[in-house]
Each structure stands twice: as structure tokens, then as C-alpha cells.
Amino acid sequence: MLNRRHMLLAAAAAGVAAVEGAPSLARARTGEVGRLNALLDAIMAQQLRLSPETTTGLGLDVGELAWTKSELGDRSSAAIQAAELRNREQLAALRAIDRATLKGMDAVNYDTVAFLQAVQDEANRKFSYGGGAVGAPYVLSQLTGAYQSMPDFLDTQHTIETKADADAYLARMEGFARLMDQETAIARRDMAQGVIPPDFVIDKALVQMKAFAATPAADAPIVKSVVRRAKENKIPGDWAGEASRIYEGSVLPALKRQIALLESVRGQATHEAGCWRLKDGGDYYAVALKSYTTSSMTPDEIHQLGLDLVKSISAEADKLFKTIGMSKGTVGERMRALGQDIYPNTDAAKEQLIQDLNAKVAFIQQRLPAYFGALPKAPLEIRRVPKAIEAGAPAGYYNSPSLDGKRPGIYWINLRDTKEQPKFYLSTLTAHEGIPGHHLQGSLSNEASLPLIRKTVWFSGYGEGWALYAEQLAVEMGVYKTDPRGHLGMLHDALFRAVRLVVDTGMHAKKWSREQAVKYMVDTMGDEESGAITEIERYVVWPGQACSYMIGKITWLRARAKAQKALGKAFDIRAFHDAGLLSGAMPLTVLERVIDDYIVSKGGKA
Incomplete structure (x- = not known):
């Protein structure tokens, strides 16, 4: 993807x-x-x-x-x-x-x-x-590998308007098979060095791969995609036949070779979750943290920061819970009680959920001009994560719009089970993945006067930090003024990102087990265990990435506080946001210098 x-x-x-x-x-x-x-x-x-x-x-x-x-x-x-x-x-x-x-x-x-x-x-x-x-040590996992990303890429990124486009799609189907074989070779080489994913990662990947391999050509998403779009654009040709031939003759055999490889090493896999067990694993984690957070914080410092934030955010949530008459039990237990209010786990209800999210987006859009000088031109669409990959996919994620304006920004929501998407934090998820989160940041970067390379690079500390900052900004924008449960959803997600600091460093630096990390997350937040397992297994295959959110948010908040103090009454939040967003994605250390320059440009002293 x-x-x-x-x-x-x-x-x-x-x-x-x-x-x-x-x-x-x-x-x-x-x-x-x-x-x-x-x-x-x-x-x-x-x-x-x-x-x-x-x-x-x-x-x-x-x-x-x-x-x-x-x-x-x-x-x-x-x-x-x-x-x-x-x-x-x-x-x-x-x-x-x-x-x-x-x-x-x-x-x-x-x-x-x-x-x-x-x-x-x-x-x-x-x-x-x-x-x-x-920051991705395993070539093949439930979240890495062409098998997991390419079907969605072909369906949502590769446009089909002409016969040449459809022919190119078929060529890419052949290329998809080649990519999988290349990955198989690299994974085999890595496994010979002992870089074998944990047993539970292999098991989840095999579930997804085997579901893919068991899908007949007529039902395969990558076959149906070209057939559907060729028909919509009245492109003559036997697209079903051609795509099915490639699917059965090239794609499935390559996929089955990956399945065979993972099955062959399953018996050698350990249950240890952290990358510390890999060759030079401690150094690997340090570099992954540097890449994702763009900070110099050590695992011990991040772990302690997480513990401190869990304590302070939990205290804030406790006070808000008491205002709505929920005073008994731990914060996690009360979060679990709020989480019982869900949409029915039916396709009809899931369609209604997406309609309701669109209404939330419209509500927030009305409030943007008071907080941002520049606003994105690209539209935002909300779509359900494809069923073929929802088992291992995160709760939500975002695809940036194309530079030519033909493809919108897409906020994907995982609806494999609605009990994992309680109503009380859907507003916050939408603020994070949509606006004023990733869609606003990504679209403004695309539309800014930047060299092309600056529009294409991604820094998790900056971008995920912005999206988490945006969740808190939604409170300031009045999104939860009459919705204390929605505000608790924001605190739930802030707590979630604090917990991530603890469990990510716990597994990769302090040798926590998968089960210890899951238990800590469930006990602290009250989430469903199934959702916690998906999250923890994500951190296993992307060591360090989960730490970028809260570290980035803290940096954005610290930069804003510095600008407010330096500029006093001259501080304009719209100008602050424009300074940080129109400069494009960057390391957090560079963001701090950009804000210093903004302060000086407005007559302040950095």
C-alpha cells in the first residue's frame, strides 16, 4: 500500500x-x-x-x-x-x-x-x-510484503481510463509476481541470518496469504478491479480472461512460494516479540527510533515518558469521567464501559458508520478557517479497509491525494469488527486520519511551493505528531463542546499513544513478551483484547514507529507554547499552523528551527 x-x-x-x-x-x-x-x-x-x-x-x-x-x-x-x-x-x-x-x-x-x-x-x-x-526488519509479515500492499495499490492508485492503462495494469500484475519472488529471495537470505519473524507474526501472515491464495480468479480483487474499471470506461477486450490467466499462472504461484517459505521456517520461529533478539538488535532499534521519531531520545527515556504520560492522562480522564457520573473502577474499566456503545456488526451498519464519519468531517470543516490560513483544495473520501487485508491492518490510515488532483485523499477505516471501533472515539479517529489531521497536513504539503522531493518524503514524528496534535486541537475547536464522551475518546487516544511508548520500548528494549504488552494495553485502556493484539503485533514488525506519535505531538505543543510566549498578543494560531505545515514534512529538530524563524519573522525573539 x-x-x-x-x-x-x-x-x-x-x-x-x-x-x-x-x-x-x-x-x-x-x-x-x-x-x-x-x-x-x-x-x-x-x-x-x-x-x-x-x-x-x-x-x-x-x-x-x-x-x-x-x-x-x-x-x-x-x-x-x-x-x-x-x-x-x-x-x-x-x-x-x-x-x-x-x-x-x-x-x-x-x-x-x-x-x-x-x-x-x-x-x-x-x-x-x-x-x-x-524500521521494518521482516520482509514478509502481516503488514509488510507486496502480497499485502500491491492489490490495494493497483486498485486505488493505478488509474484505468484507456486500453493502454488496462494493458499497463496487466503488466503490473506480472510485475507483482516478480516482486513477490524477489521478496522471497531476500526473506530467505535474512532467515539464514536468523532474522525470522516471531511465530505469531508468521501465523497472522499465513492466515492472510492463504486467504488470498484460496480466492478464485473470478473473485480476486486484483482481477475484479481491472474488469470493473474497463467496463466502466467501455474499454473493449477480454480483461477477465487476461487478468485471470496472469493471476493463476504468475501471481498465485509466487504467493504460494512465499507461503511455503514461511511454513518451512515456522518451526524455527521463537515467541520473542522484540528486535533485541536479532543480530545487533539493540543498535537496530536505536536507528529505527531515530528514523521514526527524528529525535535523540533513548529507549529508557521514552519508556519513562510513556509511564509519566499514562499517569497524567489517566488523571485527566478520571476527572472528566466524574462529570458524567462515572466514578467507579479504573480508567481502563470505565473506558471499556464506554466502548460497549458500538454499531451493529453488519454491512448495513458499517455503511451508516461511514456516513456518520462524513457528517463529522463536514462539521469540522466549518471550523477550520478560524485556525488555518491555508486550507486544502483536495477532497477527502472515507472508505472501508478492503476485507482481504483487514485482519492485519490498523484501525485507520490515510493515503495522500495525487499531485494532479485526480485522486482524493483517502481515510481508510478498518471495519472487520465494529466492537473495535466504539462510537465514543470515532470523532477522534476522524480528526487524526482526516481533518485537521493527515488530510489537511498531507494536502497542504502537496499544494505548497516546495521542491518535488519535499512533497514525497515522510517523517513519522512530524506527520503522526501533527495528527495527534490535531486530535487535541479538535477539543480547542469546540468539536466536543457538547460531547464529553467524544472528549473522553480524545483522551482515550492520547492514552493509547502514551501506552505505545511503554509497550514499544518494553518489547524491543526491555524484553517484554507479546502477552505482557497486550495485558498492559488492555488493563490501562480497557480496549478489546483483539484490537490490542493487532496493535501490539504491528509494533513488533515496525519497531519504533509507534513512539513517533506522542513524541511528535509533544514537539508541536512545545513549539506552539514557545511561539505564544515569544509573541504574546501578536501570536496568531493560523500563522503558526501555516508556518509549520506549508514548510512540508521534516525532522522534528528542523520543525523547531522553522518555528524559531517564524517567531523572528513576527518580531519575536526565538
Whole structure:
């Protein structure tokens, strides 16, 4: 799935030579600024050539880049090694530019790309597993692997309007099979080094893979997608026959080879959850934390921060519970009681749930102008997570709109079981994934005057931190003024992100078991165990990612408090938000410097 969590530069490290036909968005200037802009253009051009998924995700697979629409990236061992070399060369070229001469957004652009490349280079030099991804040690799991992401990518990202588009779709189906075989080879190599996912991760992945493999061609989502859209656009041809032939002859055999590999190592898998057990696992976790949080906090510091926040947020929730007459039991027990108010677990009720979420979005949109100067042009759609992947998918996530404006932002909600989506925190989930969360941030970044590479990079600390900050901002915007239960939903999710700090560091640094982490989450928050298990297993395969949310939120709040103090009555929250959002995604250390510059620009002292 080409989504905000794994997107774009992670797929293939960039090179330094421009590619014919790639868009050049950098301004033509001289000196070090000109060198920087030329290099950023070259980086992005190489990325577009090496990662056709990126080109499609951005809506740029047209014109001179139309050839990329029938292609997918390369995950062979040779391609990964070549990407490591390109990243190293590119980082050297960037460091050859005199950073001291750069000011304003040029400095932001430099620091942002330099951080990204430096962390990637550190991971490349230290670790030989994970297929080049930072913070995802297992090539195949319930959340990683083309089997999990590609069907949705083909259905929601690959547009079909002409026969050429449909033909390109079929070519990508063949490419999908190739990707799976390349992943199988990398996973086998990693497993020979002892990098075998925990037994419960393998089991969940096998459940999903076998459900995929058991689906007949006529019912397969990747077959039905091309057939449906070719029919809608009146494109003649035997699309069902052609897609079924590829599905049965290429896709399913490659998938079954992955199933066979996981089954062959299942007996060697341990039940240990943390990456500490891997080769250089402690160092791996440190680099993953740096990549995801873009901070220098240690696992011990993050663990203690989580414990402190659990205590303070629980106390705040306790006070609010008492105002609605709920004073007995732990905060977790009272959260569980609120969680009993759910939609029926039927398709009709799930459709109603999505309609209600759209109404919440409309309600929040009316309040945006008082808090933001710039507002997104791209529309937001709310869709249900496809049933084929809902077993391992998170509760909600977001896909950014395409740059050409043809594809909207999409907020996906997981409705496998409505008891995992209680009514009292749906408003908060919508504020996080939709507005003023990921959709507002991602769309404004797309629409800002930034080099293309800055529109494609993702920093979890910045983006997830913003979305969590947005949940609290919704309180300030009056979203819960007459809805104390909804406000408790916001506190539930804040508590959830504090708990994540504890359990992520608990498993990966303090050797907690999966069961210990699940119990802590359930006891502290009162969530359904099934939902807690999905969350904990997610943190197992993405070590460090879960810590980015709260660390990012704290940074956004600290930056705002600093601006408020420095500017006093001159502080304008709309200008503050615009300064942070229109500068694009960046490491949190860079965000703090951007806000300092904003303070000075408004006459304050940073």
C-alpha cells in the first residue's frame, strides 16, 4: 500500500544523475543554492525512474513518464545493493554543498533530505537484513510484503481510463509476481541470518496469504478491479480472461512460494516479540527510533515518558469521567464501559458508520478557517479497509491525494469488527486520519511551493505528531463542546499513544513478551483484547514507529507554547499552523528551527 507510513523515498534510494523526462521543480539559481536545487531535482528524477509506484502515487505517470505506468520497482538483492551505493554517493554530494550559506527554506530543504539520507546510510552500513527498509526488519509479515500492499495499490492508485492503462495494469500484475519472488529471495537470505519473524507474526501472515491464495480468479480483487474499471470506461477486450490467466499462472504461484517459505521456517520461529533478539538488535532499534521519531531520545527515556504520560492522562480522564457520573473502577474499566456503545456488526451498519464519519468531517470543516490560513483544495473520501487485508491492518490510515488532483485523499477505516471501533472515539479517529489531521497536513504539503522531493518524503514524528496534535486541537475547536464522551475518546487516544511508548520500548528494549504488552494495553485502556493484539503485533514488525506519535505531538505543543510566549498578543494560531505545515514534512529538530524563524519573522525573539 503506497501510504504515508512507507511511502516514497523508502522504496529506492535516489541517485545523482537527472533522468530525461522527469519534472524539474527547483528554481534556477546560482551558487550553493543552485547546486542544492539541481541536486534535489536529480535525486527526485532518479527516484521517479527507479520507483514507478512513486510516480503513480504522485499522479505523474503521464506524458514523458507514461512508461512507468506498466512498471514496478526492483527488490532484487542487486537492486538493493545498488540503492545503498546511490544513497551513499548522494549523501556525499549533499555534504559537499556549503550548508552555512543556506537560509530559510533552502536550509530546511537541505536539512530534511540530509537527515533522511544519513539515517538510511547508517542503516545500510550497520544491518544486512530488512531489504533496505529502516524500521521494518521482516520482509514478509502481516503488514509488510507486496502480497499485502500491491492489490490495494493497483486498485486505488493505478488509474484505468484507456486500453493502454488496462494493458499497463496487466503488466503490473506480472510485475507483482516478480516482486513477490524477489521478496522471497531476500526473506530467505535474512532467515539464514536468523532474522525470522516471531511465530505469531508468521501465523497472522499465513492466515492472510492463504486467504488470498484460496480466492478464485473470478473473485480476486486484483482481477475484479481491472474488469470493473474497463467496463466502466467501455474499454473493449477480454480483461477477465487476461487478468485471470496472469493471476493463476504468475501471481498465485509466487504467493504460494512465499507461503511455503514461511511454513518451512515456522518451526524455527521463537515467541520473542522484540528486535533485541536479532543480530545487533539493540543498535537496530536505536536507528529505527531515530528514523521514526527524528529525535535523540533513548529507549529508557521514552519508556519513562510513556509511564509519566499514562499517569497524567489517566488523571485527566478520571476527572472528566466524574462529570458524567462515572466514578467507579479504573480508567481502563470505565473506558471499556464506554466502548460497549458500538454499531451493529453488519454491512448495513458499517455503511451508516461511514456516513456518520462524513457528517463529522463536514462539521469540522466549518471550523477550520478560524485556525488555518491555508486550507486544502483536495477532497477527502472515507472508505472501508478492503476485507482481504483487514485482519492485519490498523484501525485507520490515510493515503495522500495525487499531485494532479485526480485522486482524493483517502481515510481508510478498518471495519472487520465494529466492537473495535466504539462510537465514543470515532470523532477522534476522524480528526487524526482526516481533518485537521493527515488530510489537511498531507494536502497542504502537496499544494505548497516546495521542491518535488519535499512533497514525497515522510517523517513519522512530524506527520503522526501533527495528527495527534490535531486530535487535541479538535477539543480547542469546540468539536466536543457538547460531547464529553467524544472528549473522553480524545483522551482515550492520547492514552493509547502514551501506552505505545511503554509497550514499544518494553518489547524491543526491555524484553517484554507479546502477552505482557497486550495485558498492559488492555488493563490501562480497557480496549478489546483483539484490537490490542493487532496493535501490539504491528509494533513488533515496525519497531519504533509507534513512539513517533506522542513524541511528535509533544514537539508541536512545545513549539506552539514557545511561539505564544515569544509573541504574546501578536501570536496568531493560523500563522503558526501555516508556518509549520506549508514548510512540508521534516525532522522534528528542523520543525523547531522553522518555528524559531517564524517567531523572528513576527518580531519575536526565538
